[in-house]
Amino acid sequence: MSRRKQIYEGKAKILYEGPEPGTLVQYFKDDATAFNNQKKGTVTGKGVINNRISEYIMTLLNEIGVPTHFIRRLNMREQLIKEVEIIPLEVVVRNVAAGSLSTRLGIPEGTQLPRSIVEFFYKADELNDPMVTEEHITAFGWASPQDIDDILALALRVNDFLVGLFLGVGIRLVDFKMEFGRLWQNDEMRIVLADEISPDNCRLWDIRTNEKLDKDRFRRDLGGTAEAYQEVARRLGILPEGGPRDMKGPEVMQ
Template sequence: MARRKKVYEGKAKILYEGPEPGTLIQYFKDDSAPTAAEAAPAAVEGKGVLNNRLSEFFMAGLNAIGVPTHFIRRVNMREQLVRMAEIIPLEVVVRNFAAGEISTRLGIPEGTPLPRPIVEYYLKDDRLTLPMVAEEHIVAFGWATQQDLDDMIALALRVNDFMSGVMLGVGIRLADFRIEIGRIWEGDYMRLIVADEISPDSCRLWDLRGLVDRGDGQPIPEPGPLADVYTELARRLGVLPSNVTHTVKPTLIN
């Protein structure tokens, strides 16, 4: 498919005009998010191909169970046809286990199961390093309405149920993940959909197959990070292209 005008370029993806009104072509780059020591994203060969296939797998699965997403179909190894949406300027994070920033902020040991899935919001502004915001901030500053927030929580928890089940089925624990949500209009009716991507870049994944026995018949409760996360996840889900064999580490949620 011939590419059209570039609409947006981020750290990991490029958006081009789609072939029809209201559509976009989403191109997955090999770049990963830069670390504190890097001035620019680091290129990881094959990462974009795998993230394209993995995001297709998850988005198509959500569509199939009635969770609306922007995904229409995969075009080729690196591109998807998606619906154009007005992205709400928030990252929606769902946490199932304590890890990263929530462990540091609240003093909860890493790996502790949370009493229930916790939904958090972070303002999408790289200049401010994605500050955490409360529902009161979101409504007061007009980023979303209270009804939007109620719908966003419902969407996020449905995504969590689906993703947790899929991951558990292949021996992986979904500790936490982040999604973006957009608005689309169908005539005068507006609804919210899951947008952007779902891939190892936006998930914290722990390998359950590597647990060892402590000697009392019980496995060690703290699973380790999934080694070679992109390739291994694609392999376990059965979506690994045969020509991708690289080894990389995951990008984790703070």
């Protein structure tokens, strides 16, 4: 790893120069952060689990025609991705009231929302990622109206797919965060899903008990963060048991 050129280091991942032009290597760390990096820690094995979960979900999304930056997993902690121009927005889809939505609007956590709600946040750690509107996005040139239309359509399509995927293994998708990027090919541009999909950026509750199976366990000092991530991977059928092996299908919860 020391011989490779590091392109970027974030809170949970490192990007390295890829083996071919237009590619990057995405490395998943065990570092855990919350409250805009004010709380920091390490969750042993988190990077390995998130790499596998994100690979599994991105592969399924590619198969149903949702464009992503994912190419293939390289090893336990790394995957090969397409280099994209990241749009400086966090796109959050909410199905159930939780987190900042409950705080801002006074809606009790766990309340089913009347429909899925999409929110935009400007990616700026120094500003605590403020919530923004489509007016802000277009006025400041972060994305065009057509970009926003594409992002909204993709976000809701991904949400519909993930709600069904997780419901099938006894998990409620409360909300989740996505990032999108511009992929340039032969002077043509299209919006693609980037970053990752994992318990780091999804709120996942057990359908029967409402037990949290995501990073809220770290945020709220509930303990058992690594075990919760492993449980998500186990239910999806991608946690190696008895040594590395190929992925199998999800475990259907009765």
